[in-house]
Amino acid sequence: MSGGFFRGTSADQDTRFSNKQAKLMKSQKFAPELDHLVDTRKVKMDVIKPWIANRVTELLGFEDEVLINFIYGLLDGKEVNGKEVQISLTGFMEKNTGKFMKELWTLLLSAGKNESGVPQQFLDAKEEETRKKQAEVDRIAIEIQKKKEKEEESRELERERLKKMLASAIIWVHVLYLKLL
Structure with missing residues (x-):
């Protein structure tokens, strides 16, 4: 200890303790639709869920119930951030993630604006x-x-x-x- 200060690096300076989510937010490209939060309380999810299942199966080439249920879980909050959802799905859907998220978010935003809650x-x-x-x-x-x-x-x-x-x-x-x- 010299001069009453600790020597070394702080947790903010050490890359091992950095916020990975924030880094991914800065490094990934997102569709402009994902800039808007979606209030899922205004959306009839029972209408959107079959579309999600069909589209995921179509993009992957096979049915992945675990991934489909994971997506349902990600959309289960009051207000959902599309960028966070995309980051969570990137490992599963790889190159198809951006396309899927743009389509999904367009539908969710449309559904949120309609009184019926349907896109x-x-x-x-x-x-x-x-x-x-x-x-x-x-x-x-x-x-x-x-x-x-x-x-x-x-x-x-x-x-x-x-x-x-x-x-x-x-x-x-x-x-x-x-x-x-």
Whole structure:
């Protein structure tokens, strides 16, 4: 001890005791969407969870329930920081982490803004799906109507043909009757 001061390094100066999370925050690149915190109380997570499971499976090429449940756990707080979630997922998802987080955060931010708690993308997709189903129902109804009209037209033509045949038969009967007289 010289002059009443300790010699050596403090915990702040020693890299063994540095804040790894803060270092990763500075060193990693984050999508601009991750700058915003998400209030998960405003989001219907039961709508988001299937998307997460499908997207993780799609990106990894296999289903990883442990990772999927880990992500659910990371999103379980009141306000979630996307950058922290990305740092936590980087070891599992590697190069796909940034892409996944940008997509997820876009959905979560959208869901947080909607009163329903459902991302606008999902609502638009459901509306489009409903519109396509309705268009298909309308197309089938038109086909059925056309088929009925063709059948009716066919019946009408058959009636006309039978009337002509009957008229022709009556004429032949009269002709034969007249020949016999």
